[in-house]
Amino acid sequence: MNDRLSTITLSQRDGRTIILHGVRLLRRYHRLFLAVGIGTFIVGCGATLSLRRSFVATATVVVSPTVSDPVGTRGGQQAESLSDDELATQAGLLQSRDVAAAVLHSLPAPAGRTGFSLKGMLCAHGLYPACPKATRADPGAEAQAQVDRLLAAVTIAPMPRSRIISITVNADDGRRAADLANAFVIQYQQLALDRQRADLNRTAAWVDSRTAQLRERWLEAATNASTFNATHKLSNTGDGAGNGPLIEREMSETAVSLTQAQGRLAAAEARADALARASARGEARGLVALTQQPILVATANTLQQLDSARMQKAAALGPHHPDLAGLDQQIATTRASLAAETHAALASINEDAMSARAEVAQLAHDLDRLRQEASSQGSPQAEYRMLTQEAQSARDVYEAFLERSKELVDRVALLQPPVAFVSHAAAPDSATFPNRRKLLMGVVVLSLVAATGAVFLRDLFSSGFGEVEQLRALVGLPLLTAIPRIAGRDRRSVRRHVLDNPFSPASEAVRSLLAQLSLSAPKTTGRGRVVVVASASAGEGKSSLAAWLAGLARTGGQPVLVIDGDHREGTPGRSPLCPGLTELLAGEASVGEVVRPDPETGVDFLPAGAPKLFPFDTTEIARLREMLKELGRSYSLIVIDSPPLLAMPDGLVYGALADQTVFICRWLSTSRSAVLSSIERLRSYGAHVSGVVVSMAEEHATAHPGARYGRQDTRRIALHHNS
Template sequence: MLDRPVESRPPSEKRPQLRTPAPVASPIEPEGMTVTALLAALRRRRWVLILCALLFPIAAFVAAKQLTPRYTASATVMFEPTDYAARELQSILRDETTTDAVLASQIEVIRSLSVARRVVRQFNLTNNEEFFWWVGESKRAESPVYRLRDALARRLGAISPSLSELVAPEPVAPRPPEERAEIAAAEALRDKMKVEVVRNSRVLNLGFTSENPRLAADIANLTAELYISDQLETKFNAVRRANEWLDSRVAQLRQELGQTENRIAELRTTSGLTRGVSAGLSTEQVSRINTDLVEARNQLAAAEARLAAARSGGGTDMTAIGASGLVQQRAALSTARSELERLSATLGSNHPDVRAARSRVQDLERGVGAESGRVVQALDAEARAARARVGSLETALKSTEARVNQSQTAEIQVAALEREAEASRTLLRAVLERSQQTVAQTAIEKPDARILSPATIPAMPSFPKTMLMVAAAGILGVLFGLLIIWFLEQADSTLRSGEEIRAGLGLPCLALVPMLRRGLLGRHRVEDYVVRKPLSPFAESMRTLRAALWLGSEPPRVVVITAARPGEGKTTTAVALARSAAMNGERVLLIDCDVRQPSLGRVFRCEGAPGVTDLLLGQAVLERIIRRDHLSSLDYIPAGAAEIHSLGLFMSEAMAGLLDRVRRDYDLIVLDAPPALAMADARVVARLADATLLCVRWRDTPRSVVRNSLGLLEEAHARVVGAALTQVDAKVHGRSGYADAEVYHPRYGGYFRE
């Protein structure tokens, strides 16, 4: 049935007054990411988390299967240093306390380059690609790709050398010298070897990793054996060097002892020493000669005294010196002189008695003189004899003393040599004893370490650990999924619930308009669904929207429904709201104010019919442009003819008069306005209306766009009473965790009929 015009009521001559815009509440700051909000975000984007939690382990499993497996074989060695009894060996192989430094040194010994090179030679690892890089180079030269590129480069060489160089493969590096190859393989082997000390013990764990499990076990065991054999060989070498040194020392000591004994014999022979006799005889001779010398010196002194007395004259007792005759002669001479003096004094000097007496005195004096000369000569001879004897004794004493001193010096030298010889004998005996001990030590020598458990062929690869990698990848996937969800939440600037409408825009969310999918619509159109399914959630959302408008402090009669941009569902919301209100018994008028892209003509199938633009231009009357909906009691006015100057029409007196005229005839007038962000028509129409409803597409329109359009409406003094979230996916929103998602819970299923 075609829509038909409706008779209009008489117009009023009074112009409507512009309403004061209601203040828009400031946006509410969000409280932050609470646990509930976090769980809600996880619930909304659970597929991102599930996808990451599945993809990461699958990728890790595939990557692990692509990796070459490696096997680790382990052998354990106990480090037990032995003690040495011989002091000489302790100076060579000193037993130190087992400290961390000692164990670390043993680890470096095991991982030494010399041990690694012997292992390389034992297993010929220079021809193993795992240990020597050149093997891979040689295989690359034998690959078909290399041969093909090489042949192609040779053919292109005659045409274009530059193109030939571009196609030519990288030349194969020449094989290094054998020694460098061995060292390179040994370094690679050391990198694959790991030696650790078992905590709080002296046990060394020797592990080796290789792509070949048997080779890993063989290398681990051979390395442990080489370490122990090297220890034993080191000890044998040390003992051998000690024996050689001790033998050379014994020979040296024996030679020195022989030389000392020969010097003692020679010294005794040259000095004429006889043990225990020579020293005593020499001392006795010196004592006897000293006695004789003293006596001779006394005799010499007495003789010289007598000689002196004899030479001095009569004052000395000549009898004491053995000259009694001279004494008598001197006594007679004294008597004769006395007689001469008496006679001279009595008789005079010329008396014959006096001359006779004088002659007798002279005779006596000549006799005394002769006798005195004889005595002096005798005494002088005696003194010379005494002096000669003293000189002889002194010469004998000096000679004897010289011999005694020489003998004593020889004795001292002999004693020193004998002590030296005795020390050499003692040292020789000690060295001989140590030499015997070292010879015995060679027979009982043992290494400082022993193998506790040899390495066995590993049954499972140590790398890659597939399950561990999968588990770690799963954890990483979950963390990455959480990170992606966080980024998506931060990057998602759309509005997803009434809470975000209130928090982000400061507007109440008047209704959540669910999305109607094709399967649910069937043969019905979206605009007709509120009539066809009056008990559906969609129809209930329209009733909720109408109730929110009616329950305000000033229930509006003229409501503008607009959006920030096209495609927000504003026309569908306007038609559904108007039909729902009409079905509730209200007198409702729907006016299409989007004259550039009119939609009511398509919805109500009246394209090309005169409408609001014709009325405002004065080309039609109101009674001819008002039409009745064929599904409800709704009246509507289409947009009419397209007019590029629609803004001027809406700002005209005719538009204000139209609204004032229809305000008296209808309970609710719904104006379907164009998008407010790009079109100025919406702001003008919103300024004329009692209230403005902003439609926001759920999870599609950015907040910045909505805020911008809301700011434009506020600048136009529009009374924005709230917003409606349109095209809400009921299932998705029902699982989002927001408070307003409760309306989609299955517990309310009994209230609705689809």
């Protein structure tokens, strides 16, 4: 039970730590957060507002049942239902390039809007040197490109297990989208009717020519009968009931059989002609309607299915997609098989025609034989009846073809398009894309995510310390204090901060540091303590910390000396002619000549003196040790402002000779490798490193002595101190 409670407590503590860490990161990099967030929001808003608006309109049509070919059996009946292949075929025909071109012809594409362009304006006036050369556009290529763009904006989807097809068009204007959707249906209806009308007109023309031939044959037979009657001056041409001699009845029956055989021959020739023309034009549906052979019907249906599948894939994937190669090969194979089956069907029909032609020839021969017999018997009456029957038979055939021609003319007038409107497309009230409200909400979320990610990446790739716990875990030394950033406008105000603001958080932090150094200092008899303030590089606040430590120790009544240890470069802002540490170690000046009060803090100060080119040698190290012992008899605290440890080894010498060494690093600035390298070098020189001080820390960082005091408490303490 206790383990479970401890686990829950740790998880809650980890979650709270993560949340607090995230809040600290946002406060630390708030400028980065705002910059990335606002930048992403502006870019996202610009991209959202620059998106072209698109409107979608949908028209719905129903596919009419298929009507049998007019050349076939009379009274062709409609199919009760449609197969999925027929529905897909109609959808593919609706999305064909011919229909798209007709739509663009009826509704030309609007002229593109061109915005202001500085480059275009300069090119128009001949002021821009790198203007593109004007090229003359190919009208045909431009028209094909417009067709491609229109087909890319059209989606035609057949609904399964129904006869409904939806036509959806995407356009920049709602009214144009609706007009295009309706125009696709109207233009397809017109093209389909034109195609059907052309097919029926071709069939009607053939029937008319055949009817004219039959009429001439009938008129010729009637003229022959009338001429024969007038030549022989026949007064009794028969009783009209067929009661005559046996040879006359045989001639009559033979003539009837001949007429029937001629009708079958004409029908076979008509079927062969129509089938040959349908095969030459590649009309699979015509082949299905004109033949009753199962293999040919199945092959034609397969070809229709493959053509429909290729049309759909070409519309969806493009005319040059690799998947179309396999379909093209299958279509070619099926066409070859269809040609073979059509050839076989034509051969069968030709065999029927040959059989009918042979039968006609045989009957004609028999009829001639009967006529010869009748002539030899001297029967003009029988000859006349035969001529009359031939004329009547030719008339019957002529009237049948004439009736068929009238039916074709009537059917042309009653043609119906293959699709009919279920609902016309209406102009949408609002744009379908983009949904700016949702996109702007997404832009806001994206901006927050991008800004947060930038903050965490900045912290992840930061080389410095952002958390006190990280510093403690890495260096393995006590964290003596964390000095917050102060708002100093000049060097003097910064160096006098602890004197002018004795109860500020920074002053309390330095006071706490001074107390820790006093309590942890080794016992020294007869001399003062030597404290070295060291850092890895310049600009981390060690000079200010040395001045603050000395200033606070002096306010407590202790004699304090600050030594500028950077004798190779000298104190910034001071004259190189001023004697200091360099002259003191060289024996060119005494302590009284080089030590002077600091005008800013009032403590005694030993400047660096003239710059040196080389680090300390063994003689100078021994003199420095003796000098520190001698100065320790006069001062209770000696603070050495050492040079950067990574720049020169002089600071390591100071650390080895001092009683205590305070290593200072700047918050978020000093790299981890620099801190570890500097501390390792100090330890290798035998320096006694008391701990680490963090400078310019954030206000929310831990280990802020005095951070809990409010303004009223600070004012009350300050009044009591002054009194």
